[in-house]
Amino acid sequence: MVELNTRQQLEKYIVDNPTGRINTAELSRIFGVSRQRICNLLDSIGEERHHRAPPTNNHCKSCGKIISKKAIFCRTHAKILERHPGQYYQCRACKAYKLLEHFAKSNISFSGYETRCLDCRAEWQRNYYRTEKGKESHIKTTRALSQKHPERQRAYYQVYKALKNGTLIKDVCFQCGDSNTQAVHSDYRHPLNVTWACLTCRNNIPTAKIEYTSSPLEDGFRDFIKTKIGKTNGLGRWFEIIKQHYQISFITNQIFITSIEEYNNINGLGQQYKNLASQYMGELLPEITPKLGG
Ligand SMILES: [Zn+2]
Ligand SMILES: [Zn+2]
Numbered sequence: 509m510v511e512l513n514t515r516q517q518l519e520k521y522i523v524d525n526p527t528g529r530i531n532t533a534e535l536s537r538i539f540g541v542s543r544q545r546i547c548n549l550l551d552s553i554g555e556e557r558h559h560r561a562p563p564t565n566n567h568c569k570s571c572g573k574i575i576s577k578k579a580i581f582c583r584t585h586a587k588i589l590e591r592h593p594g595q596y597y598q599c600r601a602c603k604a605y606k607l608l609e610h611f612a613k614s615n616i617s618f619s620g621y622e623t624r625c626l627d628c629r630a631e632w633q634r635n636y637y638r639t640e641k642g643k644e645s646h647i648k649t650t651r652a653l654s655q656k657h658p659e660r661q662r663a664y665y666q667v668y669k670a671l672k673n674g675t676l677i678k679d680v681c682f683q684c685g686d687s688n689t690q691a692v693h694s695d696y697r698h699p700l701n702v703t704w705a706c707l708t709c710r711n712n713i714p715t716a717k718i719e720y721t722s723s724p725l726e727d728g729f730r731d732f733i734k735t736k737i738g739k740t741n742g743l744g745r746w747f748e749i750i751k752q753h754y755q756i757s758f759i760t761n762q763i764f765i766t767s768i769e770e771y772n773n774i775n776g777l778g779q780q781y782k783n784l785a786s787q788y789m790g791e792l793l794p795e796i797t798p799k800l801g802g
């Protein structure tokens with residue numbers, strides 16, 4: 509039997525398959541040559557069926573203007589997609605109808621909301637975070653978030669920890685009783701003071717959100733401890749203890765110094781606190797160190 513060269517094999521293939529599209533990827537696998545080679549040979553034979561069909565244009569449903577492949581309306585008519593809280597919209601992924609509150613906000617979507625619901629988004633995210641790329645991006649975003657809003661990150665962590673050890677118990681929605689709830693903070697300085705609310709009702713929480721103002725002293729002491737012992741475990745508790753003891757919500761330098769002087773009388777502050785706090789104050793305000801007795 510005579511070995512056929514690729515060109516002859518192709519010619520035979522064309523005779524055997526007189527109609528239908530020609531899949532060059534498949535042929536390249538069968539004949540063991542590159543796709544480019546298959547295309548060139550087919551072109552030289554005068555075959556056309558391996559060329560892609562010209563793209564069919566997509567038109568705006570309202571005015572007929574040519575738009576991108578997956579769009580429904582042109583930019584002008586996309587306003588029709590405007591969404592309203594309290595109304596139901598279909599999730600494009602699971603096809604269920606859900607309240608607008610169950611869709612994530614999105615800047616790149618015309619409607620201002622994602623087309624898939626939060627459940628579908630969460631599932632996608634879980635799968636994505638299992639991939640290498642996902643793991644990388646997860647680390648990046650959490651790092652960015654903790655740099656931009658360290659107080660939020662700390663508060664979420666406190667809630668996570670408290671739920672784990674049982675000091676905080678997940679509750680049903682404060683308004684509708686739904687059991688699918690999230691812990692909502694109104695003041696990140698009180699991490700365990702949360703309202704449990706479902707996605708719909710979390711917008712109706714009566715206590716207004718208190719804007720977080722960072723405390724230079726707290727932030728500075730935190731950085732100091734991080735460089736000194738590598739972790740800041742328990743630091744939040746020290747701050748809470750001081751605030752409760754002095755009935756304040758903001759630790760000033762003066763209060764901090766007083767707490768170092770009186771640490772013995774404050775339940776929960778020990779020698780370690782005294783040492784680290786005086787060291788920090790010694791670096792921050794060297795002139796007061798002698799007074800603290802080092
Ligand atoms: Zn249009
Ligand atoms: Zn869905």
Ligand SMILES: [Zn+2]
Pocket residue numbers: 681682683684685686705706707708709710
């Ligand atoms: Zn609710």
